[in-house]
Amino acid sequence: MTVTIKDVAKKAGVSPSTVSRVLSNHPRISKETSQKVKEIVEELGYHSNIMARGLISNKTYTLGMVLPRPAEELFQNHFFSESIRGITTQASRQGYDVLMTAGSSEQDEVEAVTRLVKGRRVDGIILLQSRKNDPIISFLQKEAFPFILIGHYGSENILCVDNDNVQASYDATVHLISQGHERIGFVSGPTNLTVSDDRLKGYKKALSEHALRMEPDWIVEGEFLQESGYRAMAFFMNLPERPTALVVIDDIVTFGILRGLTELGYKVPDDLSLVSFNNIALSELSSPPLSSVDIGIYQLGYMASQLLIRHIDEDKTQQLRTIVPHKLIVRESSVNLKRNWS
Amino acid sequence: MTVTIKDVAKKAGVSPSTVSRVLSNHPRISKETSQKVKEIVEELGYHSNIMARGLISNKTYTLGMVLPRPAEELFQNHFFSESIRGITTQASRQGYDVLMTAGSSEQDEVEAVTRLVKGRRVDGIILLQSRKNDPIISFLQKEAFPFILIGHYGSENILCVDNDNVQASYDATVHLISQGHERIGFVSGPTNLTVSDDRLKGYKKALSEHALRMEPDWIVEGEFLQESGYRAMAFFMNLPERPTALVVIDDIVTFGILRGLTELGYKVPDDLSLVSFNNIALSELSSPPLSSVDIGIYQLGYMASQLLIRHIDEDKTQQLRTIVPHKLIVRESSVNLKRNWS
DNA sequence: TCCACTTGTGCAAGCGTTTGAACTTCTTTA
DNA sequence: TAAAGAAGTTCAAACGCTTGCACAAGTGGA
Missing domain, CATH: 3.40.50.2300 (Response regulator)
Structure with missing residues (x-):
């Protein structure tokens, strides 16, 4: 059925060990033998059985x-x-x-x-x-x-x-600050992921370095889902005093925010500015196009x-x-x- | 180092074959032996070596x-x-x-x-x-x-x-026809994929069944990329007599079309109606939201x-x-x- | 009491490789 | 010319597991 090393060996008139050595380029194999074996390998379409090999070498690649x-x-x-x-x-x-x-x-x-x-x-x-x-x-x-x-x-x-998610988030936040924002919110991801922590940390660092208000109410957690963005949007827009910009953990979430804002007739970036992470292909295509941190x-x-x-x-x-x-x-x-x- | 079937066998005071049979629920193993072996397996954290097993059974799962x-x-x-x-x-x-x-x-x-x-x-x-x-x-x-x-x-x-891509494309096209369109174009994918052929076929079938014009110029091919959509858009909008609606092979391509249209100040669906395939999550979020065939x-x-x-x-x-x-x-x-x- | 089953387990071969050691045949060196 | 080494190859064991067969002990029917 399947062609084994023995078949190759037999046809080449050598032992299986020799075939094995040819295949692993062992130095002590003669040119002729090597040549011949390789031809037969080709002719028979031999491929070494990964299991057998792995059994010995304890490697699976x-x-x-x-x-x-x-x-x-x-x-x-x-x-x-x-x-x-x-x-x-x-x-x-x-x-x-x-x-x-x-x-x-x-x-x-x-x-x-x-x-x-x-x-x-x-x-x-x-x-x-x-x-x-x-x-x-x-x-x-x-x-x-x-x-x-x-x-x-x-x-x-x-x-x-x-x-460096702390730095990335810091950069995103500072960018918003440079655009004149003083009330900036943060939409985070699941709290059990370290990435959520890191980005929150960067956001806070930027705020504190620029002596801006840090409002617990302006930090919300969610999933990496559009729905989370939608909900976050609803929450923020109902706040008596709301942020003018948001740093958002993921583009997908931002899409949810965007949808909600559009439904309510708000304009981005005028009513709310947005920066998020991942820079997925569609960030560029949304209206308006999304600012996003490309994380490679x-x-x-x-x-x-x-x-x-x-x-x-x-x-x-x-x-x-x-x-x-x-x-x-x-x-x-x-x-x-x-x-x-x- | 790693615990093998022999280790289990030794500790249980039975032979490796017995352990093997216990693990494969061989019918002729006594309750007690089975029980005992299973305990030891648990205790030692034994997992059978997939390579060794696969070597025999010729199965890799x-x-x-x-x-x-x-x-x-x-x-x-x-x-x-x-x-x-x-x-x-x-x-x-x-x-x-x-x-x-x-x-x-x-x-x-x-x-x-x-x-x-x-x-x-x-x-x-x-x-x-x-x-x-x-x-x-x-x-x-x-x-x-x-x-x-x-x-x-x-x-x-x-x-x-x-x-059934022929039918799917037929449905999409008929939908456009039902909206009153009489000049409908088609943006296809790579010609070496059967899916491109099938969808083109469904499109043509719908047109011919409704006795609508089939213009070779209104069928363009591309990749599954936004750029393709952008190019297709440019092509169509420069036509002296252009379609009022397009069936597009993939949502991503449609996003490219949409971007182009927005840039040129055209409105969807008024200036050009669009239907595409795949119904990716973002179809819903674009503006306007995209009609799309969900293909599961x-x-x-x-x-x-x-x-x-x-x-x-x-x-x-x-x-x-x-x-x-x-x-x-x-x-x-x-x-x-x-x-x-x- | 004997034979034929049934039940439970062990033995050993074998799956297709790799690899250290051994063996042969040359080649070199003193 | 013998001994030592190099070069090229084969032998056989091992990797960890499965499985047909053999074997031992127990069960029941005639």
Whole structure:
């Protein structure tokens, strides 16, 4: 049925070990033998059985990944597909494949990871989001299994690739301040994600450095969903004294805000200015176009693969935390026209 | 280091074979032995080595998938992430994982699939898009390897899950006709995808059934990119006699059209009505909100996993082609207000 | 009492590779 | 000319698991 190393060996008149050595470019194989074996390999279309090989070498050339559960998943939408694209592209380039599994609950997720790790199904794990007190991280640490986190995990010694989200949020906020805003609100994401914390921190830092009012009422939490934005909008617009600008955790959420404002007849940026994060393709197309911090999602994924593979293959003492640069893209949603006139 | 079946066996005072049988619920194992072994398995945190097991059983419990290359990939964006989510969720539910690999060229892709198939790395392959004359399909057919196609491949006997794109496009076109349009254009996707053909066919069918003009100039091809939409818009708006409505292959493309129209000061739907496909989340949020055919992307992925796994596990004689229903969601971009007044 | 089952478990082969050690055949060196 | 080494290859064990077959002990019918 399937052609094995033995078939190749027989046809080439050598032993299986020789074939194996040819295929791994062992130095002590003669030119002729090598040549001949390679021809036969080609002719027979032989490919080594990954399981058998993995059984010996204890290597799978596979990176594992757990898909976020629907709830949080929806959010990432673009984040998710774009980072996966980066991860997979780079992994393939380095000869690795990517294995995905999904869990329907947190416990499910831990079990899935356990299965991957203990079953020696993958060589390393990529975590797509950074949650606080993540049992998966505890597990991987306990097992001393190679993994990388997109995001960071407090100050623990964990291999990770991240944005400087504090700075990014600081930049976004300062941008609004530079447009003349003095009452600025913040729409956050799920509180269990470190990214929410970091961006909130950057926002607060900017306000306090500029001695602006910090109103607890002007900070709301939500999911990475349009609905959250819609609700946040409703909340803010009903406030007796409301902010004139918002820093928003994700473009998707901003779209929800935008929809709500349009329905109520408010204008952006005049009635409310907006800056958010991720700079997804559609930010540019909305009306008005959205100001957004590009966080280099593809690159986050790309780097994650690269660093994890390096960690697996060789260099155990590499730098632990890698920062992918961000860039604020200013568009209409945050340009204060009145001020520009003056 | 890692705990093997032997460790469990030793600790339980039985042979490895017994442990193996306990784990596979062999009928001839006594209650007590089974109980005891299971306790030890739990205690030691034993998980069977997938490679070793796969080597024997020739099963990997893994489905393979090739990521579309950047060019076409960008397009599907949402299609891609949503179908993967469906695929992975359902696969996990049935005890399968999903392996992704990426190829940078068509030849690369074929090689990647060859590696997966010949290396017995996966039990089946899911193809995310249906291209004409796809060498991957020829290969898989030749190897008689289980696979499923999202889309269809002419009338060949291939397991696939698809929309009725001809009908979907027919519906979209008829909807425009019902709004009083008589000059309707079509913005297509890459010509090497069957989905482009199908939707064009449905469009033509609707026109001819309603005895409307079919102008070759009113059919343009492009990529699944905003730029394509932008270009198409420019082309149409410069025509001496131009269509009053367009059927567009993908929401993303429509966003490009919309942007162009807005820039030029045209109004949708008054100056140009639009209907497209995919009904991505943002269709609802654009201004005006987009009419779009919901093609059930998640379900396409979901079914693909389910049917492929069924095909692998058992039933070789199942129905080959499964149709996921579509639904036209009418929003402002295609509602002819003038006509509604009359 | 004997034979034929049934029940529960162990033995050992084998899945397709890799790899250290051993073996052969040359080549070199003293 | 013998010994030492290099070059090229094969042998056989091992990776961790499954499974057909054999075996032992118990059960029941004639």
